[in-house]
Amino acid sequence: MTGPSSAPDPLAALRPRLPSPLQEVVDERFAGHGVRLLLKRDDLIHPGLVGNKWRKLAPNLRAADGRPLLTFGGAYSNHLRATAAAGRLLDLPTIGVVRGQELADRPLNPSLASCAADGMRLHFVDRSTYRHKSDPATLAAILRAADAGDAYVVPEGGSNALAVRGCQELGAELRGRADVVAVACGTGGTLAGLTAGLTAGLAPEQRALGIPVLKGGFLEEEIRRLQDRAYGGPRGDWSLDDRFHFGGYARTGPELDAFADDFEIRHSLPVERLYVAKLLYGLVALAAEGAFARGTTVAAVITGSPFAEADHAS
Numbered sequence: 001m002t003g004p005s006s007a008p009d010p011l012a013a014l015r016p017r018l019p020s021p022l023q024e025v026v027d028e029r030f031a032g033h034g035v036r037l038l039l040k041r042d043d044l045i046h047p048g049l050v051g052n053k054w055r056k057l058a059p060n061l062r063a064a065d066g067r068p069l070l071t072f073g074g075a076y077s078n079h080l081r082a083t084a085a086a087g088r089l090l091d092l093p094t095i096g097v098v099r100g101q102e103l104a105d106r107p108l109n110p111s112l113a114s115c116a117a118d119g120m121r122l123h124f125v126d127r128s129t130y131r132h133k134s135d136p137a138t139l140a141a142i143l144r145a146a147d148a149g150d151a152y153v154v155p156e157g158g159s160n161a162l163a164v165r166g167c168q169e170l171g172a173e174l175r176g177r178a179d180v181v182a183v184a185c186g187t188g189g190t191l192a193g194l195t196a197g198l199t200a201g202l203a204p205e206q207r208a209l210g211i212p213v214l215k216g217g218f219l220e221e222e223i224r225r226l227q228d229r230a231y232g233g234p235r236g237d238w239s240l241d242d243r244f245h246f247g248g249y250a251r252t253g254p255e256l257d258a259f260a261d262d263f264e265i266r267h268s269l270p271v272e273r274l275y276v277a278k279l280l281y282g283l284v285a286l287a288a289e290g291a292f293a294r295g296t297t298v299a300a301v302i303t304g305s306p307f308a309e310a311d312h313a314s
C-alpha cells in the first residue's frame, strides 16, 4: 500500500469509475407529480468494490498501509464481502470477524463462501462477544484470539470517520445536480458524509433524505455522532423517514419483492434488495404522497448491486 504521499495510489490502478454516472429515468410515478428522478449509479464504480463500499473502504485501505485489515459483520454482510474483495484486488490480507460462533461448524453460506474465496480469514465469535466488540478489552481479546494483533481495524458496516469523509465526495459529485439526494441507511455513515459534501462550499440549497433499513429509531443520534467524529460538529441539511424498513434488516415481503422486480424491468436496473429496494419503494411512496413539490429533482443513490443468495436472507 502507499508509503510516502508521493507513492502511486494502489487504488487508482483499479480504475474506479468516478465520478459515478448520474442517469435520468422516466417513471410516471414521479413524472406524474412533476418530479424528476435521477439515479446516482455508485453501483457502477467498480465490480468488486461496489457502491458505497468504494467510498467507505478506499480511505481505510490507504490508511491500512499494507497491514492486514480486520473488520466485522453478520453472515450476509455486504461490507464483509466488499472488504474481502478489496483484499484480493490489492493483495492485502483480510480477517472477517463473523457474528455467531455456531456458524463455525456449518457449511459456509454463499456470502461467507465468497469472502473465503477472496482470501478472507474468517473468525467466528459468539453473539455476546460480538455485541461488545467496541469495548477495548473485548476488542483486544478478539484480536488476540484471531491472531491479528497488528491488524488495521475497521468497524462493522465500515463507518468510521475516514469512511464518512470518503462519502463526502459522493455529495460533492451531486452538488447543484438535484434538490433532494436520497440514500438507504444502515449505520448512517454514507448519509453523514454525503450531506457534508452536498453543502460544502457555495452549493445551492440541497437536502439529503435517509431511508433507514433497520428498525429502531436510533439512527439520528448515530449520524450526529458520526459527524462529530468526522467533522467535529453537525453538517448539512438532512432528515430520515423511518417508515420503509419493512420490519427490519433483511426483512422483506411480497409487496417489496414485486416492487423491486418491476423496477428492474422498467428501468433495466439490478435492484439490491436489502437497501436499494427499500429506498426506491420509499421514494415512490413519498412522491405519491406529494412529499416532493412539483419541479423537484430527486437523486436516488444506488449504493449497491444484488448478490443473489444474500438478497434472500432472513
Ligand SMILES: Cc1ncc(COP(=O)(O)O)c(C=O)c1O
Binding pocket: 051, 052, 078, 079, 157, 159, 184, 185, 186, 187, 188, 189, 190, 191, 272, 275, 276, 303, 304, 305
Ligand atoms: C448496498 C448498501 N446500501 C446502503 C448501505 C448503508 O450504508 P451505511 O451503513 O453507510 O448507512 C449499505 C451498508 O452496508 C449497503 O450495503
